[in-house]
Structures are given as structure tokens and as C-alpha cells.
Amino acid sequence: MAKMNLLQAINSALDLAMAKHDNVYSFGEDTGGFGGVFRATSGLTEKYGKHRNFNTPLVEQGIIGFANGLASQGSYAVAEIQFGDYIFPAFDQIVNESAKFRYRSGNEFDVGGLTIRTPYGGGIAGGHYHSQSPEAYFAHTPGMKIVTPRNPYEAKGLLLSAIFDKNPVLFMEPKRLYRASTGEVPEEEYTIPLGKADVVKEGTDITVLGWGAQMEVTEKAVEKAEQDGVSCEVIDLRTILPWDVETVTQSVLKTGRLVISQEAPITGGFASEIAATVQDKCFLYLESPIARVSGIDVPYPLCHEKEYMADHLKIYEAIKRSMNY
Amino acid sequence: MAKDKKHNTEIVTKPQWFDGESVTIPMLQILKEDGSFHKNADMPEYDKDLIVKIHDTMQFIRTLDERMIAAQRQGRISFYLASRGEEAESVASAAALDDGDMIMGQYREQGALAYRGFTVEQFMNQLFSNEKDLGKGRQMPVHYGCADLNFMTISSPLGTQIPQATGYAFGQKMDKTGKCTICYFGEGAASEGDFHAALNMASVYKVPVIFFCRNNGYAISTPSQGEQYGGDGIAPRGIGYGMKTIRIDGNDVFAVLKATQEARRLAVEENEPVLIEAMSYRMSGHSTSDDPTGYRTREEEDDWKVKDPLDRLQKWMMNEGWLDKDHVEEHHAEVKAKVLAALKEAEKVPAPHIDELINDVYDEPTPLLKEQLEELKEHIRKYPDAYPKTSGRID
Numbered sequence: 090m091a092k093m094n095l096l097q098a099i100n101s102a103l104d105l106a107m108a109k110h111d112n113v114y115s116f117g118e119d120t121g122g123f124g125g126v127f128r129a130t131s132g133l134t135e136k137y138g139k140h141r142n143f144n145t146p147l148v149e150q151g152i153i154g155f156a157n158g159l160a161s162q163g164s165y166a167v168a169e170i171q172f173g174d175y176i177f178p179a180f181d182q183i184v185n186e187s188a189k190f191r192y193r194s195g196n197e198f199d200v201g202g203l204t205i206r207t208p209y210g211g212g213i214a215g216g217h218y219h220s221q222s223p224e225a226y227f228a229h230t231p232g233m234k235i236v237t238p239r240n241p242y243e244a245k246g247l248l249l250s251a252i253f254d255k256n257p258v259l260f261m262e263p264k265r266l267y268r269a270s271t272g273e274v275p276e277e278e279y280t281i282p283l284g285k286a287d288v289v290k291e292g293t294d295i296t297v298l299g300w301g302a303q304m305e306v307t308e309k310a311v312e313k314a315e316q317d318g319v320s321c322e323v324i325d326l327r328t329i330l331p332w333d334v335e336t337v338t339q340s341v342l343k344t345g346r347l348v349i350s351q352e353a354p355i356t357g358g359f360a361s362e363i364a365a366t367v368q369d370k371c372f373l374y375l376e377s378p379i380a381r382v383s384g385i386d387v388p389y390p391l392c393h394e395k396e397y398m399a400d401h402l403k404i405y406e407a408i409k410r411s412m413n414y
Numbered sequence: 415m416a417k418d419k420k421h422n423t424e425i426v427t428k429p430q431w432f433d434g435e436s437v438t439i440p441m442l443q444i445l446k447e448d449g450s451f452h453k454n455a456d457m458p459e460y461d462k463d464l465i466v467k468i469h470d471t472m473q474f475i476r477t478l479d480e481r482m483i484a485a486q487r488q489g490r491i492s493f494y495l496a497s498r499g500e501e502a503e504s505v506a507s508a509a510a511l512d513d514g515d516m517i518m519g520q521y522r523e524q525g526a527l528a529y530r531g532f533t534v535e536q537f538m539n540q541l542f543s544n545e546k547d548l549g550k551g552r553q554m555p556v557h558y559g560c561a562d563l564n565f566m567t568i569s570s571p572l573g574t575q576i577p578q579a580t581g582y583a584f585g586q587k588m589d590k591t592g593k594c595t596i597c598y599f600g601e602g603a604a605s606e607g608d609f610h611a612a613l614n615m616a617s618v619y620k621v622p623v624i625f626f627c628r629n630n631g632y633a634i635s636t637p638s639q640g641e642q643y644g645g646d647g648i649a650p651r652g653i654g655y656g657m658k659t660i661r662i663d664g665n666d667v668f669a670v671l672k673a674t675q676e677a678r679r680l681a682v683e684e685n686e687p688v689l690i691e692a693m694s695y696r697m698s699g700h701s702t703s704d705d706p707t708g709y710r711t712r713e714e715e716d717d718w719k720v721k722d723p724l725d726r727l728q729k730w731m732m733n734e735g736w737l738d739k740d741h742v743e744e745h746h747a748e749v750k751a752k753v754l755a756a757l758k759e760a761e762k763v764p765a766p767h768i769d770e771l772i773n774d775v776y777d778e779p780t781p782l783l784k785e786q787l788e789e790l791k792e793h794i795r796k797y798p799d800a801y802p803k804t805s806g807r808i809d
């Protein structure tokens with residue numbers, strides 16, 4: 090075990106993956122010798138050479154197109170998109186190509202070796218274009234897996250699973266926690282299964298669900314609610330697509346209440362999808378309406394970032410409203 | 415002259431402007447329209463067997479295209495895309511490659527696939543979306559793919575295969591396979607961002623890829639000159655990206671063969687990406703959903719008929735004594751009979767089982783997908799008449 094922050098955990102996962110197989114490649118804008126703007130890939134060029142960890146020209150659609158081709162050839166392509174906000178030029182390559190590669194070919198070809206790493210989310214004074222949480226756009230795309238970790242331990246185990254998973258994975262890294270989140274992380278290889286939510290804390294009165302950076306604020310809100318005597322069950326979804334319906338519904342069948350929080354705007358967000366499914370499967374067990382605590386429907390703001398964010402106080406209020414319904 | 419070392423460029427003291435006229439790119443032609451060779455032309459490597467195989471494949475594809483357009487008109491298949499007039503491009507370029515090289519096509523390269531050995535039955539199964547189709551009936555006709563023949567499954571969005579070819583070739587280079595990737599696309603697709611990304615990245619990484627642009631004059635109805643591009647076609651873009659580039663007569667089997675043989679050598683032996691711009695003409699409509707009389711003249715089409723790649727090759731082969739009229743007619747009749755027999759057979763093969771609907775979305779169907787399939791099957795059982803394709807064998 091070693092103390093690592095979330096970036097170091099990601100770097101450690103990449104390092105182990107590249108050591109394990111010669112055909113694991115890591116690339117993106119500035120990710121070569123410089124190690125990326127957040128330093129997630131630092132040291133990898135020195136260790137594995139400039140043909141295994143390298144810079145790309147500044148063209149996101151090219152990065153993912155190249156990565157799709159490399160993965161279809163049988164290699165492991167780990168592509169970094171510098172910010173989630175800049176992933177959209179590659180939308181076609183992800184939605185029409187990565188996601189459909191296996192299906193459209195009848196399994197003649199696949200891009201299972203593809204992993205797209207990208208930092209997402211706000212709280213870093215990044216304004217419109219360094220703060221977005223674009224998971225919902227991609228969650229509407231059968232064929233993709235979408236994963237987001239909440240802390241360094243989770244980041245390393247989930248990223249190693251993502252890299253070697255037989256399907257293309259969009260791995261969204263909560264950049265606000267890159268250095269803020271630290272913890273004990275095994276130095277050796279380990280994996281955390283994709284598609285499996287994590288019951289972080291068991292409880293009986295209400296289920297509080299989130300993913301990625303929202304888990305930190307969720308835990309803060311829950312601490313406050315528990316002081317009021319509310320027993321909260323906390324779930325980290327971990328994998329947004331395909332999501333773990335079973336774990337979430339089992340929890341709600343037990344507690345009868347659900348609060349979901351996300352950073353993204355509320356309309357069309359993934360919390361809405363969860364709410365729809367849970368009401369379908371748990372209708373007669375619900376004690377109160379399912380609550381979504383999220384950003385509001387504006388482009389991600391700069392000067393009103395604090396007001397915009399789905400913070401612990403908003404989640405705490407939602408828990409109280411649900412309990413008192 | 416002084417030199418700016420940082421940018422590796424000469425310094426001048428008077429403005430010097432460059433434009434499309436600064437570089438003029440000629441077109442390689444070996445076989446003239448009259449079916450004779452230019453004198454002193456550099457010849458590709460070829461022998462009789464190779465040329466006969468190229469010819470027979472071109473004739474096969476032309477006959478297949480004719481029959482399938484007819485089948486579409488009769489309502490037997492939903493859609494078709496012919497390659498009439500462009501057979502030399504796909505067939506002769508495939509003939510210059512190793513069978514282990516990867517082919518990434520756009521959708522008008524059935525000639526390359528036939529050259530690799532895709533059977534008439536395999537063509538039919540894809541066109542009829544039946545359960546023997548390698549693609550499991552999931553894509554529109556002509557979206558072929560075959561891992562055994564190293565022919566990447568076709569995708570409709572234009573240009574997406576171009577950066578993928580760069581990535582695929584990168585993997586081939588790193589794995590020291592000694593193989594390359596050829597990537598076909600039209601001059602219209604070369605306007606897509608993916609084209610520019612792909613060429614730039616291939617030039618940066620020095621990968622064994624051959625970008626083969628079929629400049630066939632039209633992107634559906636939009637003419638290339640003046641409406642698709644303002645410059646001198648696609649070739650100058652290769653130079654802009656620092657890439658070995660050549661323009662060839664795409665209706666000349668020998669020019670296509672020569673250029674692709676050299677391109678493969680550059681790609682595999684020197685890791686040089688190459689751009690080939692082949693000049694041709696789409697003799698048929700874009701697809702069976704298109705009517706070219708709405709945007710081009712009969713005279714224009716007639717001008718190109720005399721340049722037809724198959725006629726031109728046949729003239730030369732007959733002069734050479736490598737082909738006679740009887741072979742042409744017999745082969746045509748034989749292919750036609752084979753196509754019709756395979757068509758009738760493929761029509762009878764059922765659609766893939768409904769269970770295939772959820773396979774291959776992921777390597778394994780997810781619990782949610784299994785649940786959705788069960789719900790769907792329950793519904794089909796309730797209204798079997800509404801879903802005749804699958805209700806007969808749902809359990």
C-alpha cells in the first residue's frame with residue numbers, strides 16, 4: 090500500500106497496464122514526455138519509450154479515429170481527451186464508430202481494446218469549457234461503457250478493468266479530485282468489476298446515489314443527515330453504462346426513498362434515467378418522490394459556480410424533504 | 415539566401431505569394447484510351463495470370479452490379495450501390511497488395527473484396543440481410559466486412575475509416591507485421607475533418623498506410639470541381655501534409671497497379687504513408703435512390719464511356735491475345751447464372767433469429783438487454799402476424 094492521490098493512482102494503473110502488455114499505447118494532446126496537462130501520463134515515455142506513450146496532433150476526432158483503428162487491429166489504445174468539454178469533435182467517432190464497431194460487423198471486428206480517458210466536472214473555476222459533465226450524451230449510446238471513479242483506490246482498479254475490458258470504455262476522471270482526493274492504494278495490479286455499483290455505506294431510511302466527484306459531497310450531506318438521525322444507504326454507481334439496476338433497486342425496495350445527485354444539468358441527465366427505471370421497478374415501495382439534485386439548465390457558469398453546483402447542502406435538503414414527505 | 419533555422423525556412427525580403435498554380439500535379443497514365451500503351455512508360459509488375467484475374471474480377475463486379483440494380487428495381491432488395499466505371503481502381507489496387515494487408519473501404523469497393531475471394535454467396539447473404547450474412551443482417555446492403563479476408567466492415571458515415579486506417583497501420587508497424595493498410599474514400603469524403611486528421615497523423619507517425627482517393631467527379635449530386643473543392647483536387651493536400659503523393663488515371667488498370675505497387679513498397683519498406691488520387695467517373699447513380707439525370711448531362715456521361723476501364727483493358731488484352739470475345743461472353747453468362755442462382759438461394763434463407771438482436775452490442779449481453787429482449791418476445795408472441803419475420807421461430 091502507498092498513499093496516492095487520484096492522479097497518481099491513474100498513473101500507476103497506466104504504468105502497470107503498459108508493463109503487462111507491449112501493445113498498450115497511451116496518447117493524447119501533450120501526454121508524451123510532458124506527461125499531460127494534469128501529469129496523468131508522466132514518466133511513461135521515459136519508461137516505455139516515445140512510441141508507446143506519445144503526443145498527438147491537436148485533433149480530437151483524429152485521436153479517437155486513430156484509437157479506433159489501433160484497437161480494431163488488436164492493440165490496447167488508451168486515448169486521453171484533455172478535457173471532457175473538448176470531446177465533441179470526436180462524438181461521431183465514439184457514437185457511430187467505437188460503440189457500433191462490434192455490432193455492425195456481426196462480431197467480425199471490435200474495438201474492445203479502446204479506453205478513452207477524460208477529465209470531467211467543475212469546481213475548479215473552469216467556466217463553460219473546462220467544467221462540463223457530458224456523461225448523458227454518451228449514456229444514450231448502446232455499445233459504450235462509461236465509468237467514473239470517486240477516489241484513488243477506485244480509480245486504479247476501475248481503470249485497469251477498463252483498459253482490459255473487451256468493450257470500448259469512456260473513463261471519466263473527476264478532475265476536481267485529481268489532487269484533492271488521497272488514500273491508501275495497493276501498488277500492485279488489482280481490478281474492480283465494471284457494471285457493478287458499490288454500496289459505500291448501508292442504511293435503512295433512504296438511498297442516496299451518485300457517481301464520481303459527487304460522492305464526496307454526497308458523503309458530506311449524509312454525515313449531516315445522520316446527525317439528524319436519518320439512516321442513509323449510500324451507493325456509488327461507478328459504471329454509468331451499463332448501469333447496475335439490480336443493486337440500486339434492491340436498495341430502494343429496502344429504504345423506499347431515493348435521492349440521486351449529479352453535476353450535469355437536470356434535463357435529460359442520467360439521474361432522470363435512473364429515476365424512471367426505479368419508479369418502474371419499485372413503484373409500490375416508494376414512500377416519496379425520487380429526488381434529483383443536480384446542476385440547473387444553464388451552460389456551466391464561472392462566477393456563479395458555487396451556486397450552480399449540486400453541493401452537500403442541496404443534497405442534505407433533498408434528503409430532509411424526502412424524509413418529511 | 416538567409417535562412418530562419420527555427421522554422422527551417424528561407425528568408426525573403428519581398429512578399430512571395432503561393433497559390434494552386436505553384437504546384438501542378440500531373441496524372442500517370444500507362445494504357446491509353448485506345449487500348450495501347452504509352453511509349454516508354456514505366457510498367458508495373460504483371461503477368462498473364464494477374465491481368466486475367468483482374469479482368470475477370472472487374473467483369474464479375476460489373477455483372478453483379480447490373481443484376482443487383484435490377485433486383486432492387488424488382489423490389490427484392492432495399493438498396494444497392496454500384497461501382498460501374500470505377501472497377502479498375504478497387505480491383506487493380508487490391509491486386510497490388512498482399513492478402514494480409516488490411517482494406518478499409520468507403521462503400522464502392524466491392525471489387526477489392528471480390529478480388530480477395532469473397533464468394534457470390536457471401537455477397538448475396540449480405541445483400542439479403544439473412545442469417546448467413548457475416549454482419550448478421552444488421553447493415554444496409556453493400557456494407558460488407560470479412561475478418562478472414564482482412565476487409566474491414568463498411569460504415570456509412572463518410573470519412574470515419576480514414577483516421578482508423580492511420581491507427582490500424584500504426585499497430586501493424588509496431589507489431590512489425592510487414593503489412594500495410596489501404597484506405598479508400600471519395601473526393602467528397604476528403605472534405606470531412608477526419609480526412610485531414612488522418613493524413614496529418616499518418617505523416618507525423620510515419621505509418622504504412624495508402625490513402626486511395628477515388629475522385630469520381632460527384633458526391634451524390636455535387637460536382638467535384640468548383641463545388642466540392644476550389645483547388646486542384648485532392649492530391650495537393652497530400653503534399654501539404656508532407657506526404658508522398660501521386661495522381662493517376664483511375665480507369666487505367668496498369669496505372670493503378672503501378673502506383674499501388676510502388677505505394678505499398680514505400681509504405682511497408684520505408685514506413686511512408688502515401689496518397690493516391692485516382693481520377694475516374696461514377697458511371698452509375700450514387701445509389702439506387704439516386705437519379706443522375708437531375709444533375710448531369712448525357713453528353714458528359716458519353717464522354718466518359720469512351721474511357722471505360724473494362725473496355726480499355728479488354729481492347730489491350732485482345733490485341734495481346736490474352737482474351738477473346740468468346741471468353742468475355744461466356745464469363746459474363748457464367749457470372750450472371752451464378753449471381754441469379756445465389757440470389758434465389760439467399761432470398762430463401764431466413765432473417766437472423768430475434769435473439770441475435772441483443773448480441774454484439776457488448777461482448778456479452780447485459781442483464782438489462784436480456785430483460786428488454788424477453789419483453790419484446792412476449793409482445794411478438796401476442797401479435798405474431800405483425801412480426802412475420804421473427805414470430806415463426808421465436809422459441
